[in-house]
Amino acid sequence: MKTANKKVTAERLVRDALEKAEFFRDYNIFTFLNKTGAIQKAREIDAKIAKGEKVGRLAGVPYALKDNFLSPEGETTASAHILEGFTSPVTATVVEKLEAEGAIMIGRTNLDAFAHGSSTENSYYGPTLNAFDQERVAGGSSGGSAVAVALDIVEFATGTDTGGSIRQPASFNGVYGLKPTYGCNSRYGVVAMASSTDCIGFFTKTTEDMDLLMSVASGQDPKDMTTLPDFYNDTKPSKPRGRIGVIKDFDNELVNKEIRSALKKKCEALEKKGYEIVELEMPALKYALAAYYIIVPAEVASNLSRYDGVRYALRSDKSDDLDSLYENTRNEGFMPENKRRIMIGNFVLSSGFYDAYFLKAAKARTLIVKEYEKAFEKVDYILTPVSPSPAFKLGEKVNDPIAMYLEDVMSVSLNLAGVPGLAVPVGKTKSGLPIGLQLVGPRRSDKNLIKFAKELE
């Protein structure tokens, strides 16, 4: 990526990005543009460069921040009405790390409220449009971030991936999107959705940029007890044994023909390079989506119980006692999909249903974890579609929760197992919509996985 230097100043890079952001206003990518703050930071970096002082690895690089990362620059709303007016006094660890290297946030990007969704249509601020077809969805939940990178407004953008929220919008807009190994990047200062599956990752235009960002962002954080000691930067280059897996059950008529054929072509190209393609039987993955839509709503119901109108952000003015203040604030402030997930979560956790749903799903999760472990005894990486179809039309699925959930059918199992997955752009459909494939690796293989994606170019 382009960093600032004596000839091309950080202020030039930032002003270009802000101009492009204005130019693409119709796409509804940003919830906030950081005009004053970004230019001021750029000038500070330019002053350092002029004096010949050392600057960071991301000096002057404009980036977009998904609006569920906390920082004092602009309101952090998670695209939800209930967080409107909330300016965070704390900064997410990943934001601190990026900015310590000189990256400059030029805007906050739109998402499905609280990252609940696969199209960015569940945003309180309306949908973000697809970078390649304005009648289609950006994907989600990190739709704004994916489109900001796809339209070349910024060099990179941050995202969160709980069940596919980075990989699916990346594939819908033709960019790279990484969901790292669980625990690789700190979640401190990121609006929690489901704590056992939430991962922090990035959207980029190249694998080299992804590698650079991961080397900046990864590592243990005393503020997030579920971060692993840095393995990313200590990864030794590994030579793949030469076996790539494909999942037999994912090759069926519910998956778009052009996506299936793109996968087949990539497999043939890998075979020509000497790789062996191994067909994998992973029967428990069929149940991953059902398990996911039990476990994640359960965690959502718990994590979102903190939004009650008392300590910060929206407070309903229609209440005359504390109970109705909670209930009215939550009912006014949450989107329909937030309410569905909270209520499903409380259903699967409630007495009488806990064993049949939550405990059953936790057991299914064990089987899914084991299937991935077994698969990676046989193969180096697994190559699959990211989602069953390319970007769909706006409004097509928004009132049908099950149809929307099925978008995640190929992505959620990675989050349940904690393994990394990289969405790789591999071409376009006849009608010009991007196609992405998902490269899956064993836990802690992130660095080599990103490197291996080069083989798919």
Next chain:
Amino acid sequence: MNIKREDILHLASLSNLSLSDEEVKSLGKDLQDIIKYISQLDELDTKDVEPTYQVFEMKNVWRDDEIVDQGVSREELLALSAESRDNQIEVPKVL
């Protein structure tokens, strides 16, 4: 299973949501569909399988037993609330 109006109202009260009549109806239908979908887990044989609640590889991560400054003052935190008075957050009557 059949989700009845009372079930939705019960879940809404567990969730601290004051739903409108229209929402009770539409969420009733949505939740019915979602529960039908997730119930397909019944088919999966999980006999003798231990549950997995998290996939983090480490156990018992401790921090040093010392007071850590979060870098945010009381005034900054109180300013986030819709109403505060005398260094406390103000809410409507509790009882």
